[in-house]
């Protein structure tokens with residue numbers, strides 16, 4: 001068994017690396033360390049590790065936020081004998097909430113030490129998606145089309161997020177942008193096909209397809225989503241006023257928005273979303289492209305496709 005930390009230095013607007021440097025002194029287990037410059041670096045690192053240690057289990061610990069964990073799931077896909085762990089170092093850290101990891105690095109490290117030596121990892125689902133003829137890519141938390149993708153895009157480019165992250169308050173950017181962008185956003189018409197059943201909806205604010213319940217720094221957008229049920233949970237928000245949307249985003253912190261008549265939920269294993277209007281898409285909080293008349297979004301669940309340390313904290317859903 002080998003423990004490998006992969007640190008994304010640019011998480012939390014470049015503050016992740018300084019908190020990691022402070023924390024690193026506490027690590028007593030034998031380990032290897034990689035600091036990556038780009039999400040695609042992970043695949044090369046993992047490929048080389050697997051070649052050099054073909055008969056050992058690799059515990060790959062991602063240090064960063066949700067984008068970092070997307071790079072870890074993507075970079076380890078297709079390799080055997082890998083179990084994944086997490087040390088929070090991003091702004092929103094919804095991976096920690098959804099996959100039951102502590103919100104602080106000390107506790108996460110203790111959990112890694114404890115579970116790595118004593119427990120079998122647990123198998124979990126991920127999602128695969130493509131836009132039009134584009135490449136197939138992975139997500140682990142959720143993927144979204146419409147208003148949530150616009151917020152993700154603006155948040156990642158925001159100077160205010162950068163400032164807030166100096167005081168570890170980066171996740172406040174989401175409610176701030178939400179209030180601002182609600183005023184100018186125009187909802188879209190979208191067609192959703194889930195496991196063969198098709199519906200077209202007008203005035204759609206957003207559709208989120210979730211593997212686990214949380215997005216946007218703690219909003220419980222898909223309260224029933226469970227990353228080991230072999231399905232994805234769709235949350236469709238359409239036909240409501242701007243004011244009601246703001247109310248929805250308050251209730252979503254408590255997972256109560258699904259009681260509103262403008263919120264529809266569905267489950268599916270294979271989903272296609274179409275729109276003629278140039279709608280943005282995010283995967284795990286990073287803007288990934290646009291769907292329009294020529295390009296549809298295709299998504300499918302990959303059941304039991306990766307393994308995670310920390311079985312003991314897993315709550316069956």
Ligand SMILES: Nc1ncnc2c1ncn2[C@@H]1O[C@H](COP(=O)(O)OP(=O)(O)OP(=O)(O)O)[C@@H](O)[C@H]1O
Nearest residue numbers: 011012036037038065066067068071090091092093
């Ligand atoms: N392994 C990696 N190495 C370098 N850069 C990465 C890696 N993984 C992702 N990135 C890039 O770094 C950016 C920030 O990473 P990440 O999303 O983890 O942090 P964050 O935005 O602060 O946190 P959160 O997504 O939890 O709000 C991502 O948007 C992505 O472009």
